[in-house]
Amino acid sequence: MPCLIRFNKKMDNMKVHPDEITYNTLMQGYCREGKVEEARKLLDEMKRRGIKPDHISYNTIISGYSKRGDMKDAFRVRDEMMTTGFDPTILTYNALIQGLCKNREGEHAEELLKEMVSKGITPDDSTYLSIIEAMEKVDDLEENVDK
Structure with a gap:
């Protein structure tokens, strides 16, 4: 740098x-x-x-x-x-969704996904991967809480 x-x-x-x-x-x-x-x-x-x-x-x-x-x-x-x-482009939405998922703001990420689709932007593999990874984190968290 x-x-x-x-x-x-x-x-x-x-x-x-x-x-x-x-x-x-x-x-x-x-x-x-x-x-x-x-x-x-x-x-x-x-x-x-x-x-x-x-x-x-x-x-x-x-x-x-x-x-x-x-x-x-x-x-x-x-x-x-x-x-x-x-x-916003697919890159904009993907970056924002990834950040929201990282912060465990799944509901906000879901709202953004809906906005994205409503504007005619088709989610791609990166979009879905971010959401799946966020869901896995929530599942892991819930499993640890239930123990």
């Missing part, structure tokens, strides 16, 4: 300004390392520089927050994405 920081600074020093692809790549790297706040700063920097984030930009941050279980922030970015004219 330090090489990404150096690369970004070097580009700035050379007066080479990154485009949305460069920003998306940097944000993905930060999120992979669990540094979602740094990725979020890059999203804000994009906007300040007049570079319009795309659905990849937003989905990267949503996924990063969801993997950490920071669902409030994930939904905040989803809402921001929608106000800028981007509708």
Whole structure:
């Protein structure tokens, strides 16, 4: 990750300004390392520089927050994405559903699944796998409580 920081600074020093692809790549790297706040700063920097984030930009941050279980922030970015004219995609819904399931918020995940289907987005293997894994966790929890 330090090489990404150096690369970004070097580009700035050379007066080479990154485009949305460069920003998306940097944000993905930060999120992979669990540094979602740094990725979020890059999203804000994009906007300040007049570079319009795309659905990849937003989905990267949503996924990063969801993997950490920071669902409030994930939904905040989803809402921001929608106000800028981007509708949630299968990737958006899958990231949010995975995060909700990780946090054992099954009812909320189910509501999101229904919303997804109502908007004409067909759940895929990743969607169903998240829900199945969440159900298994609930079953394991109930078994331990019953003992």
